[in-house]
Amino acid sequence: MTLKPRQWKNISLFLTVSRLLVGPIFFLFYISHGGIGLSIKVVPFILLILITLSEVSDFFDGYIARKFNVVTDLGKVLDPMCDSVTRSIIFLTLTLPPVNLPIWLIFIFVFRDGVIGVLRTICALKGVALAARQSGKIKAIIQAVSVYVIVVAMAWHAYGGISLFVLQLIAVYTMACGAIITLLSALEYLKVNWKHVVSVSRVEPRHK
Numbered sequence: 001m002t003l004k005p006r007q008w009k010n011i012s013l014f015l016t017v018s019r020l021l022v023g024p025i026f027f028l029f030y031i032s033h034g035g036i037g038l039s040i041k042v043v044p045f046i047l048l049i050l051i052t053l054s055e056v057s058d059f060f061d062g063y064i065a066r067k068f069n070v071v072t073d074l075g076k077v078l079d080p081m082c083d084s085v086t087r088s089i090i091f092l093t094l095t096l097p098p099v100n101l102p103i104w105l106i107f108i109f110v111f112r113d114g115v116i117g118v119l120r121t122i123c124a125l126k127g128v129a130l131a132a133r134q135s136g137k138i139k140a141i142i143q144a145v146s147v148y149v150i151v152v153a154m155a156w157h158a159y160g161g162i163s164l165f166v167l168q169l170i171a172v173y174t175m176a177c178g179a180i181i182t183l184l185s186a187l188e189y190l191k192v193n194w195k196h197v198v199s200v201s202r203v204e205p206r207h208k
Contacts, residue, residue, distance in 0.1 A: 005069070012064040016079050019083070023088070026089065043158070051090075062079065094175075098164060108183055112139075
């Protein structure tokens with residue numbers, strides 16, 4: 001059965017929006033595994049599955065939209081928003097025990113997403129699209145890898161392979177690398193789009 005373009009569009013949008021569920025589910029399994037009878041040794045593997053589902057859906061929603069020519073303005077808005085919300089929830093969750101990431105590290109990721117959100121709005125006011133940069137793609141990959149490394153370290157710790165101190169050390173250094181790349185990405189976006197920021201900040205002359 002051949003699907004119609006509208007159906008492919010709906011599938012693409014569904015995959016995008018479905019990522020919004022990953023963050024809350026990740027949070028719930030992370031903090032309440034004991035309350036639902038799950039061993040701490042099982043939890044990291046569930047978290048890995050959730051992260052993988054998020055990354056797979058992130059790949060396929062864009063792939064489907066481009067392959068079947070069903071790219072929409074709604075999809076362009078929802079995709080980065082869903083990515084930002086999902087990753088922010090996951091990062092904030094990792095500030096809780098046992099990982100205990102410093103909250104200031106997470107603020108860097110939130111700051112970057114805020115900057116990009118403002119730039120996207122400014123570009124829309126000027127009638128142009130905020131073009132994706134290579135640094136943005138690298139940032140997304142590094143962030144995903146960072147979360148994978150931390151959750152794998154959680155599993156290693158759960159099975160007694162490393163101490164809690166080593167787990168937290170791995171988490172901090174891994175996320176710090178991601179934070180540096182994230183900050184550099186924000187600076188590049190600002191540099192490239194600064195002309196639009198200056199343009200919208202000009203006072204328009206009054207017409208008499």
